[in-house]
Amino acid sequence: MTTGTPRYPSRQSDLPPPEVEEVDVLRVACDGAGGALGHPRVWLTIDPKVGHVDCGYCDKRFVLRGDGH
Numbered sequence: 001m002t003t004g005t006p007r008y009p010s011r012q013s014d015l016p017p018p019e020v021e022e023v024d025v026l027r028v029a030c031d032g033a034g035g036a037l038g039h040p041r042v043w044l045t046i047d048p049k050v051g052h053v054d055c056g057y058c059d060k061r062f063v064l065r066g067d068g069h
């Protein structure tokens with residue numbers, strides 16, 4: 001008795017992971033370049049203890065490269 005159960009197409013609406021960029025400086029600028037999600041340029045500072053910083057506008061993550069010490 002499987003009646004009235006709508007079968008949605010398997011819609012895995014998982015958002016794509018935010019863009020990640022590896023950098024080797026602690027101070028980076030982001031202006032959202034790379035699509036329609038442009039935003040005013042902001043400067044972000046990576047906390048060396050954290051190792052990355054996320055842009056508050058476009059959620060892009062800047063990862064400090066080579067923290068192997």
Ligand SMILES: [Zn+2]
Nearest residue numbers: 030032055058
């Ligand atoms: Zn951004």
